Amino acid sequence: MKGEEISSSAPLNKDLVDKMVVPGDVILDLSKMTNQTIKLGSGLCQDGDTITVIKAGRLRFSKPNKYWIENSQKRYIPSAGDTILGIVADCRPDNFLVDIKGPTLAYLPVLAFEGGTRRNIPKFEVGTLLYVRVVKANTGMNPELSCTDAGGKAAEFGPLKGGYMFESSTGLCRMLLGSPACPVLEALGKRLSFEIAVGFNGRVWVNASSPKTIVAIANALMSSESLSGVQQRILVEKLLQSPALS
Amino acid sequence: MEEVRADGRNGQQLRPLVCTRNLLHRAHGSAQWCQGDTIVLAAVYGPKAGTKKGENPEKASIEVIWKPKTGQIGKTEKQYEMILRRTLQSICILTIHPNTTTSVILQVVSDSGALLPCAINASCAALVDAGIPLKHLAVSVSCGLTQNGSLILDPSKVEEQELQAFVCMAFPNSPVTVLPEASSSKEGEPMEHGIITSTSYGSMSVNDYLCCIEYGRAASAKISEFLRRSLETEHNP
Numbered sequence: 001m002k003g004e005e006i007s008s009s010a011p012l013n014k015d016l017v018d019k020m021v022v023p024g025d026v027i028l029d030l031s032k033m034t035n036q037t038i039k040l041g042s043g044l045c046q047d048g049d050t051i052t053v054i055k056a057g058r059l060r061f062s063k064p065n066k067y068w069i070e071n072s073q074k075r076y077i078p079s080a081g082d083t084i085l086g087i088v089a090d091c092r093p094d095n096f097l098v099d100i101k102g103p104t105l106a107y108l109p110v111l112a113f114e115g116g117t118r119r120n121i122p123k124f125e126v127g128t129l130l131y132v133r134v135v136k137a138n139t140g141m142n143p144e145l146s147c148t149d150a151g152g153k154a155a156e157f158g159p160l161k162g163g164y165m166f167e168s169s170t171g172l173c174r175m176l177l178g179s180p181a182c183p184v185l186e187a188l189g190k191r192l193s194f195e196i197a198v199g200f201n202g203r204v205w206v207n208a209s210s211p212k213t214i215v216a217i218a219n220a221l222m223s224s225e226s227l228s229g230v231q232q233r234i235l236v237e238k239l240l241q242s243p244a245l246s
Numbered sequence: 247m248e249e250v251r252a253d254g255r256n257g258q259q260l261r262p263l264v265c266t267r268n269l270l271h272r273a274h275g276s277a278q279w280c281q282g283d284t285i286v287l288a289a290v291y292g293p294k295a296g297t298k299k300g301e302n303p304e305k306a307s308i309e310v311i312w313k314p315k316t317g318q319i320g321k322t323e324k325q326y327e328m329i330l331r332r333t334l335q336s337i338c339i340l341t342i343h344p345n346t347t348t349s350v351i352l353q354v355v356s357d358s359g360a361l362l363p364c365a366i367n368a369s370c371a372a373l374v375d376a377g378i379p380l381k382h383l384a385v386s387v388s389c390g391l392t393q394n395g396s397l398i399l400d401p402s403k404v405e406e407q408e409l410q411a412f413v414c415m416a417f418p419n420s421p422v423t424v425l426p427e428a429s430s431s432k433e434g435e436p437m438e439h440g441i442i443t444s445t446s447y448g449s450m451s452v453n454d455y456l457c458c459i460e461y462g463r464a465a466s467a468k469i470s471e472f473l474r475r476s477l478e479t480e481h482n483p
Contacts, residue, residue, distance in 0.1 A: 015424055020478040023374065024382030026423035045339075045379075050423075054339060054379040056477050073377035074274045075293070103293040103346045140344045 017061040025053045027067065041068025042077065072171025072225075076101045076201035078137035083157075085165065085199035086145065088128045096124060098132065101167070101201045104142050108132060112146040114154035122159075129160045129205060131197050160197060163207030164214050170202050172225040183229040187236035188217055216240075252404060253282075260387070260400045260465055265367075265476040267375045275376020279368035281400065283358035286365045288372035292348030305340040307347050312365075315354045326362060333366055333386075333416050333443045339379045348378055359402040360388045362414045362445070367469070374477060383419040384442055385469040388412055389458040391450045397457055399465050411448030413455065415462040417441055419470035 016027050028038070028051040040046065043055040044067055053059070057071030076084070078100060086098035086106060095107040108130070110121045124130070130147065137143040147157040175182050176198045181189075188194070194208035194217055204221060208214045220239050224232045250256060261282030270276040273289035293306060301307040310331045312323045334350065350369050354361065363386035370384045390401045390412030401409060418439045441459065450458075 016422065021422065022383060022419070022474055022477050023380035024419055024421040026421060029424055043379075052381075052421075054342075054381070055377055056374045071377060075377065077377075103343045104295040139342065 016059050017067075019059060020057070021053045021059050021069070022056045023052075023054050026050045027053060027059060037065055039066045041066060042079070043069025043071065070171075072169045072174075074101075074167075074169055074202060075103075076170055078102045078106065078134050078143040078201075080134055080137050082134045082200040084132060084134060084145075084201040085160070085197060085203035085205060086130050086132050086201075088124045088126055088130065090126065091124065098130065098145060100134075100143070100145075101203070102143065106134070106143040106145050108145040108147065112148060113158070114148050114152065124159065129165055131157050131160055131199070131205075133157060160205050160207075163195070163205050164218060165203055165205045166218050166222065167203050168222060169225065170200065172221070173198050173200055173202055173204065175225065176204070176221065182224075182232070184220055184224040184227075184232040184236055187233050188220060191240050192217065216242075251398065253402065257396060257398045258461060258465070260468065261402070263469065263472050265371055265473065267371055267476075273372075273376075275372045275374070275378070277368050277371035277375055278355070279364050279371060281360055281364045281367075282402065283356055284360055284364045285355035286361070286368040287353045287355055288365070288368040289351045289353075290348060290369075290372045290376040290378065291351070292376070293343045293346035293378070294348070295346060297345055297347055301347075303345045306338065306343045306345075307340075308334050308338060309347055309349045310334070310369075311349065311351045313351065313353045315357060326365065329362065329443065329445055330365060330369060333384060334369060334373065336442055337370070337380050337382060337384050337418075338373070339381055342379050348373075348376075357403065359404075359406045360400050360414075362386070363388045363400075363416070366414075366416050366443070367473070371473065371477075382421065383470065383473060384416045385419050385466045385473060386414065386416040386443070387462050387465045387469060388414040389462050389465075391448075391454050391458070395454075397454065397461055399461055409448065411446060411450040411454075413444060413446040413450075413458045413462070415441060415459060415466075416443040417463055417466040417470075419473065420467055422474075 031049045043057055044051055045054050055069050055071055057069040060070050061067050084100055086100045088096050089099045089105055090097040095109050097105045098108050100106045132145040132147055135144045135146045149155040176185060192213055194206060197205040206214050206217050216239055220236055264280040267277045269278055270289050273291060275290035278287045297303055297307045308331055310327045312327045314323055352365050366384055366386035373380060387400060389397055389399050390409040391397055392409055
């Protein structure tokens with residue numbers, strides 16, 4: 001998460017933590033504090049001596065000094081280090097242009113693959129689904145992607161073949177990627193075998209041996225965003241009892 | 247002085263408000279705002295790459311399209327688009343995503359008076375639903391001067407046709423702050439926050455206009471409370 005460091009001191013005011021806030025709310029008054037470093041995540045910005053909210057959502061705080069707004073959207077704001085699913089939109093000599101559901105297209109350099117040289121540039125057609133990592137995401141510039149991890153290894157990045165991709169909100173994907181494993185994935189994993197790739201940008205890819213399984217899993221995931229853990233398990237039970245799957 | 251209006255309200259009462267968000271599956275943000283029988287549906291798409299020619303590429307740009315319920319698009323629709331565009335430009339933080347365009351499309355579902363304030367409220371709720379960064383919310387209300395000199399808030403269509411003049415105003419919402427000055431304001435007294443937009447039709451005296459603004463500010467506190475509560479309920483996809 002990007003950090004803005006501000007020097008301040010004195011105890012932090014925690015009145016609004018874990019409550020829903022709307023744009024314009026002031027959550028911290030910095031003039032009362034001296035000599036403390038605060039890190040701001042998404043949805044907050046510094047306005048002179050105060051920290052104001054710019055996106056509606058739930059304010060979260062993590063010790064010792066991180067504040068951020070948790071919300072769920074259909075578009076994705078790229079940030080460095082995220083793993084996402086992108087779709088190739090165009091091929092250029094130096095980069096692939098990849099659509100990541102963000103404000104701009106992202107660039108994937110043709111050499112950003114394990115063992116990538118000018119002689120073995122992969123040929124991706126327009127519309128190929130890729131699992132990639134965001135390397136750089138600065139405001140005003142197109143984000144840069146890579147198909148290798150930070151150490152240069154391939155590590156599961158690259159094109160995803162077969163299967164089915166569906167789009168949902170960023171909130172659902174964060175829930176699916178949380179640890180410990182979210183109840184719907186655990187419940188599905190006990191009875192079915194499937195392969196899944198979840199991107200922070202709101203795209204999920206599922207692959208299994210038969211189309212019926214894929215459809216069942218996709219439907220279960222799409223409906224589980226607003227359900228609690230127990231409700232998710234009940235949903236999966238009902239789905240797996242249907243005769244089509246046995 | 248206070249007379250009862252046709253639908254039983256007194257001069258300063260608003261019609262019942264209903265706000266639903268996330269109705270449209272394909273839009274990145276959507277909201278429907280109802281004030282009594284006036285219903286406007288707003289859809290937000292964006293931010294998308296690229297700006298139009300002539301727009302400043304160092305800022306995000308906002309594009310508004312107004313679709314009336316019936317009839318062709320004419321001067322009134324273009325005027326509404328312009329007013330809405332300038333209002334939304336002042337509440338969005340335009341420097342966060344430079345060189346992008348956010349489109350706001352408004353569809354009038356039914357018009358029963360106070361159409362422009364309803365549209366401003368709907369588009370603000372839709373922008374929040376889409377996660378566009380905003381400095382603060384905009385709440386809007388209209389106030390009219392009747393033939394016999396009294397001021398009424400939120401006129402219905404029948405009342406609007408008999409007004410001498412009316413004003414549509416948009417105010418910033420009342421924030422919840424942890425600053426100490428906030429706790430010293432008395433209950434029910436709206437804080438001085440400024441005004442975003444004011445459009446008037448017909449002619450009224452300066453005193454009447456200032457009175458309209460005061461009534462509007464008081465009503466905006468109630469609408470802003472309603473908007474905050476409706477944003478707090480978690481949305482179900």
